[in-house]
Amino acid sequence: MNPTPPPLTPAEDPRWLRRFAPIWIGQVFSLFGSGLVHFSLIWWLTQTTGSAVVLATASLVGFLPQVVLGPFAGALVDRWNRRRVMMLSDSGIALATLGLVLLFALGLAQPWHVYLILFLRSLGGAFHWPALQASTTLLVPERHLARVAGANQALNGLINIAAPPVGALLLDVLPLQSVLAIDIVTALIAVGLLGLVQIPQPKRTDTQTTLTPRVVFQDVHEGLRYLVGWPGMLAILLMATLINFLLNPAFALLPLLVTRHFHGGALHLGWLESGYGIGVVLGGVILSIWGGFRRKLWTSMSGLFLLGTSAIGMGLLPSSAYPLALGLMFGLGVANPITNGPLFALVQSRVAPEIQGRVFTVIHSLAAAMTPVGMLIAGPVAEWLGLQTWYIIGGAGCVLMSIIALSWPLTANLETQSTPHMVSADSSA
Template sequence: MFTIDRSQASWKYPFALIWIGQAFSLFGSGLAGFAIVWWLTATTGSATVLATATLATLLPGILIGPLAGALIDRWDRRAVIMVADLTGALGAAALAVLFWIDALAIWHVYLIMALRSLAGAFHWPAMQASISLMAPERHLARIGGLSQMLQGATNIAAPPLGALLIAIWPLHGLMLIDVVTALIAVAGVGLVRFPRPPRAAPAVADAPATGVVAEMRAGLRYISRWPGLMMVMGMAALINLLLTPAFSLLPILVTRHFHGEALHLAWMNAAEGAGIVLGGLIIGVWGGFRRRMNTVVFGLIGLGISILAIGAAPATAFLPALAAVAVVGAMSPVVNAPMMAIVQSVVAPEMQGRVFTALGSVSMAMTPLGLVIAGPVADAFGVQVWYLLGGCACLLMTLLVLGIPAVRDLEDRPRDSGRSAVVRSENVPS
């Protein structure tokens, strides 16, 4: 078994084992996800069914987030990641069997998607919280950029490959690919011994079930007493509120405004994915400005201007709008990777599970609300209005970052001990 020590140059090799395994799993999940959506569409043709499936993937993470964070900080994060990957593999295997025996029902899909989402609610924060202990701090933004690049590459490659495989393979074959890739990810993690953070408070950790609730409350208090971190969570929530629905409205923008066809929508999706790959590659190689928050500001400016360009593009300007979509994709890693690196570098390692799950829960909680609001707004005022609102919001957030010292100087805050935070919280009446 390999051991990661970020103080030594050899940390890259065991980390690469984990990263490559997770890359396989991400791609397999992309193929499986495309197959599931295609089956739902071909079987029902119902937008309500697709919307319900989307909610099934969102709600577990929103509802379980704070509790998951407390458990991640109590448990062995390596084991959490492996169990989460195995749970995803189990769900894919169940779908494969149901496809094979021709017994799959819509409620099976909802249930298994919720189960996989629940596993993801543990997997992502456990991985993010572990990366800060595996890699030197100066490389965190680069790793975040490469991860974003991988996500973009999956967005580009998985749908067309999935469409090709559906034409020549049965659907249970695609599910089995997801099972195999998840097992590759488990093997990569299993070969590496993770660094473990210090325990936040042994007295709490040794307590029975009430200790989990106490640690969850301690995590929420840890965040609430940190104004800069609270504002970052608010920014993430606002981005999800406005930008996620904006890009769910791309089909409407293409058909109603640009009077395009399916091919034009495919070009839009490909441009966004290509932009994410390019932006992730740039951050992965460059690493950003010396002050990471300056990189975030640069990305927000680029994001705001490009989204405004999409909203302002006339019906005859499809190609400029296509270029703006690519810039939006490229700016996403420029914003996300350094921001995640800042959180990883300043939050106490033993508190990061709780912080990342809270960040994910708050930001994802806004997505259903945005989806509910965006449709009526687009119908009443035109789809471009939503892009104009999103672009203005990004530029406004740029001014807030620059003008509020708690956010602007967030990366300058020394990493404090989660132990003291938990102990203090236990002495505060609720």
């Protein structure tokens, strides 16, 4: 008699796409609504204040929760039901947006209200993002992770294509509160689709079930210790931290670059962001079909080099060269998934599912740690040296880091380094 074969793991199940599709489709709606909200609020701040400091501050409050609280959110995601975390996160974001809708409808909205809502939305994202990334590993076979990463990048690109011009057109015919209300509907659709899916929970190796602050801090410490034990990845993260410090503020100031340098309006900003989105879609498709070089790091650093040269070009354009700016934003978009996709797939394939929540959020927080500092500096420096300064500095940083990563043995050999074995503080006590 033949023995009964062991049950398929979720990621080996040939029906994986049927289970993963509702989650992915829900994200289409959710991200589109978020794109409308982000564009509409940033444009309102631009029109209302015209201040580089205000835009930098808005970006800062949107980063802080994920930088400061991200590792703790990841530790909790590894312990909680991941589907429930995503549903509550989407619902909480929708509720915060509803509050802002009422403020605009009553004519009471102030910039600080926008800051608060951006903070709350980012807080929800700090839980939703690691829950989604960790759930993907449990639902998608390893051989398809790079393709799914490419599809996710392409989705982000499609949102960047559609949301800005749609947002600009809607603002011409609808009051701001009506545009914001669309996000509430799309969030509810995402929650409903999540309710149709069962996401398996990975088995934990520790014996501690009571959740206390001490346990959460231990979990965060484990994530940090894991990365310290993977020196090549830690070095890449330190480089990413420097790049984010130099480059992210430039994109926070893009609305002012449009109005002050190119003398454009909301549609000009929308087309630039759409050009970027088209590039992201193309880059994601290229990555999905091509698969990249045999060594993922070479693929990623090639994208980073393109990202840097395109940003430098944005910083050198004269005010009459708006069409060239569209082409350079397209180049930035193509470079984004080629830079990020291979690294995401590398982490998903080599890190155990039960610790991915905290590892992903520690990675994200470390990479973005200096971004708030850059945002605080960017506003005053842009007023002093000009809006294009940050594009040149950030682009040069990307080019330099791509060369260093491929020539420094510690990072060049990233894929052949063994990843550390995670030993729980609780189980080893």
